[in-house]
Amino acid sequence: MLCQFLSHGLANHVVTVTNQQLATALWQVSSSGIIDGSDFVVFKNVFSKFSLHVKTRLLYAELGVQQPDLDIELQNLLVA
Secondary structure: OEEEEEEOOEEEEEEEOOOHHHHHHHHHHOEOOEOOHHHHHHHHHOHHHHHHHHHHHHHHHHHOOOOOOOOOOHHHHHHO
């Protein structure tokens, strides 16, 4: 997955996400692959919870533990 960080409509940074868990989590919190406006502000405020959630998924995958299929939603992260 290719991530572009925009500033004033221009791509400042382009990052290739090769980890499937991270790519899936980013796709779930985006709207058609885009996080902007108020969604971006919310994402920025809950980033520590988002990253913990992704790290937990990676740990479960590494340990081979079956995990429930958890959907990441910004509103759920705000409540947690």
